[in-house]
Amino acid sequence: MEHNLKEFFDKALKEVSLDCTVFGFHEGELKVLLLRWKGTDGWSLPGGHILLDESADDAANRILTQRTGLNDVYLQQFYTFGNVNRYTYHPEKELLEKLEATFGKGFFDGIIFRRVVSIGYYALVEFDQVQPTPDWFTDECRWWSLADVPNLLFDHNEMIERALKALRQHARNHPIGYNLLPEKFTMPELQRLYETILDRQFDRRNFQKLIMSYDILERLDEKRVGAANKSPYLYRFVKEKYDQAGATGISFSM
Amino acid sequence: MEHNLKEFFDKALKEVSLDCTVFGFHEGELKVLLLRWKGTDGWSLPGGHILLDESADDAANRILTQRTGLNDVYLQQFYTFGNVNRYTYHPEKELLEKLEATFGKGFFDGIIFRRVVSIGYYALVEFDQVQPTPDWFTDECRWWSLADVPNLLFDHNEMIERALKALRQHARNHPIGYNLLPEKFTMPELQRLYETILDRQFDRRNFQKLIMSYDILERLDEKRVGAANKSPYLYRFVKEKYDQAGATGISFSM
DNA sequence: TTTTCTTTGTGTAAAATTTACGCATTAAAA
């Protein structure tokens, strides 16, 4: 299906695209998932177009699955990018030539590099559960640390920036972690996630008190062993209470 | 220009529209500006389409000016509506027939009532400064109290709901009032604005202390006279400090 | 086996913020 672009586009919105910033958390860092276009060294966010009979939210899920192999992830729309020249930021002639060399001349005619408005979504996934799988357009699909993200095609660097801002805003007003951490985790691990997202440090005793006051966590009778120090307890989110706190909204004030 | 829809659409994005929820504050109530389509009793938000050489933000301003006569207002994108059937919620056959009777059969063919994604903006305006002026498509352009808003065309009721949520969210994290109140206002007037937007009551003494602690207001040597009580002082926002507080972000915690 | 090093678990006092509330004053209306 992806192989015949023209045919696909007859069933899709041409003037609207959709791009996903996929966040993962690994080794104390936030990572994003990027794709490298086949035959080029141009990186971009996984994106695509909305089908005529498909909602934007459904499209976000489908596109993420098709382009990266991810399934059933937490997705949140955060901003729609409507600048006139957003599609000509980076695609230098060189890249276009490489794309044409790979996909054949005229393959993208009237489809890519035209005026398109793009809906931005961010996704939160458990890093270890993810097996990034490139699609037919893509040579490579892999995680990048936020700090190392290269110059991306189009306005995708700006998209990541805005996605991060939206994620931070979300983290200040809702519980976070259920979609980013493994089922069981230690308090220091959760704290590191918060510190990474909000980009600041917390006193571990005060952090524990505050997080536990939300009543969304349960401490297990297990500990994480192996490290050269006292074994920390494992915790897990109580889904119902986590969702409830998310619906009500909390204010993470520390 | 509006008179020849087909010609206009050659220069515009067909699959993307843009709708504005215009908020005003009057007599202690939030109001929204609605349009009634010529020859019908169908009400909707002022909306339109983005030109090919125009950013979404620019389009929002232009559309608002063309459709309501408003100029240079505070505009904020808040959500993009991408449901499949959002354009068929309300337009019963009856309405379509009336529109055809007014504008001529086929006038909207292939333009309205097709799959369109709509970018939602909200606007904040000084109620008294506004002279709502209907455009060529519109019989009537007037303010409605939020509580009285009728069933609107398309998904515009949902748009207003989401716009209000976004406005509330904004008010909790930024100073608000500069775009909604006249230049000079009293403390009780500002308090009522906050109470209306956030839908709760405040103790007037604590409210004054908190608002003044942000250091964005200056008290004038004038008072509002005429009421059967002690004359309250007039205040005005210090624009630089207001903007600064808006950029930094404040947390209105009361 | 013992010592060292690092990290975890727990509690309390001080500081800051938020909330509750009282009283004198003002201005129009009765």
Next chain:
DNA sequence: TTTTAATGCGTAAATTTTACACAAAGAAAA
């Protein structure tokens, strides 16, 4: 002149946030 209703100003109590110390655990080093 009196009454009524709202404003200006300030303080005490309650709550929340912040700062901080020491004992215990577990692997690694000696």
